[in-house]
Amino acid sequence: MQEQIEKIGEAALADLKEIGESASLQAWKVQYLGRSAALSKILDNMGDLTKEERPIVGRKVNELKNTLQEAFAVRGAALREESIQKSLLSEKVDITLPGRELNRGRLHPATQTLRKIYSIWADMGFQIFRSREVELDEYNFELLNMPEHHPARDMWDTFHTTTPGVILRTHTSPGQIHVMRARAPEPIRVILPGMCYRYEQITSRAEIQFNQVEGLAVGRSITFADLKGTLTSFARRMFDQNVGTRFRAQHFPFTEPSAEMDIECFICGGQGCSVCKYTGWLEILGCGMVHPTVLENGGYDPAEFSGFAFGMGPERITMLLHQIDDIRAFWKNDWRFLEQF
Numbered sequence: 001m002q003e004q005i006e007k008i009g010e011a012a013l014a015d016l017k018e019i020g021e022s023a024s025l026q027a028w029k030v031q032y033l034g035r036s037a038a039l040s041k042i043l044d045n046m047g048d049l050t051k052e053e054r055p056i057v058g059r060k061v062n063e064l065k066n067t068l069q070e071a072f073a074v075r076g077a078a079l080r081e082e083s084i085q086k087s088l089l090s091e092k093v094d095i096t097l098p099g100r101e102l103n104r105g106r107l108h109p110a111t112q113t114l115r116k117i118y119s120i121w122a123d124m125g126f127q128i129f130r131s132r133e134v135e136l137d138e139y140n141f142e143l144l145n146m147p148e149h150h151p152a153r154d155m156w157d158t159f160h161t162t163t164p165g166v167i168l169r170t171h172t173s174p175g176q177i178h179v180m181r182a183r184a185p186e187p188i189r190v191i192l193p194g195m196c197y198r199y200e201q202i203t204s205r206a207e208i209q210f211n212q213v214e215g216l217a218v219g220r221s222i223t224f225a226d227l228k229g230t231l232t233s234f235a236r237r238m239f240d241q242n243v244g245t246r247f248r249a250q251h252f253p254f255t256e257p258s259a260e261m262d263i264e265c266f267i268c269g270g271q272g273c274s275v276c277k278y279t280g281w282l283e284i285l286g287c288g289m290v291h292p293t294v295l296e297n298g299g300y301d302p303a304e305f306s307g308f309a310f311g312m313g314p315e316r317i318t319m320l321l322h323q324i325d326d327i328r329a330f331w332k333n334d335w336r337f338l339e340q341f
């Protein structure tokens with residue numbers, strides 16, 4: 001009997017050594033320590049043994065049970081450790097490999113320029129005022145001193161809607177009327193940014209949609225000197241502290257006198273290059289003193305109030321800053337273009 005018990009122990013321990021996965025380990029436990037295992041049977045049949053044999057066999061069986069239970073625990077721990085090591089090896093991370101770059105979102109170049117423009121004007125005390133992109137002909141033209149059939153309307157090729165008199169604004173200037181009517185007779189210092197639309201042939205130099213940033217200051221005794229000083233200060237903050245500026249006479253129906261502001265070409269420093277078309281100057285905005293008729297249309301008495309206005313194109317400014325030669329790049333959403341900013 002004792003020999004039989006020893007044999008069971010030997011077989012059990014030998015089997016245990018061979019076990020390589022936890023499922024077989026469980027099967028082993030059932031086989032050697034379970035209810036119907038050989039050892040349990042011996043205990044069940046103790047009654048068949050002699051009085052003398054019983055305590056000896058009982059002790060033997062229990063000793064072996066303990067030994068096997070211990071061996072089972074040790075083997076289980078070893079198997080767990082083994083499987084951890086295995087997965088560590090197979091899922092090994094090579095920390096010396098260069099990381100993969102994340103696809104980082106970023107602001108559109110036009111938005112970057114817009115934000116810079118906003119912050120400069122904010123520093124100078126100009127609030128942002130927004131008005132609608134779908135506009136009445138009345139605001140886009142008539143109230144800006146361009147009655148029906150006025151030849152100057154041809155400067156702005158217009159998208160009309162199916163509703164007569166409702167158009168897509170061709171510039172941000174109708175916002176001048178909106179803000180004046182909202183604020184009169186208080187003094188005004190605002191910028192009016194937003195999308196504009198023109199019925200153009202799309203080329204590398206012309207788009208049917210683009211941003212403008214309009215500016216308007218209305219108050220008592222505002223002069224052309226204020227216009228020049230304010231816009232020059234803007235150009236210095238936007239481009240370079242030492243940038244040269246000049247004002248050229250222009251004509252807009254809603255300002256009188258009207259001008260365009262140029263800055264010294266920052267590519268060639270005024271020497272002449274392909275970007276400035278060998279003039280040494282880059283045109284960046286249109287401006288002028290608000291026309292008395294426009295002031296009146298906005299609810300201000302031109303005898304008492306005066307003001308200046310300006311309008312610039314942030315995409316055009318971005319093109320100059322980064323030497324982008326095709327305006328169509330702005331709305332194409334080509335990653336290779338956008339990623340560069």
Ligand code: PHE
Pocket residue numbers: 170171172173214215252255258286287288309310311312
């Ligand atoms: N609205 C003009 C344009 O679109 C620009 C401008 C704005 C000129 C304000 C003078 C004053 O071309």
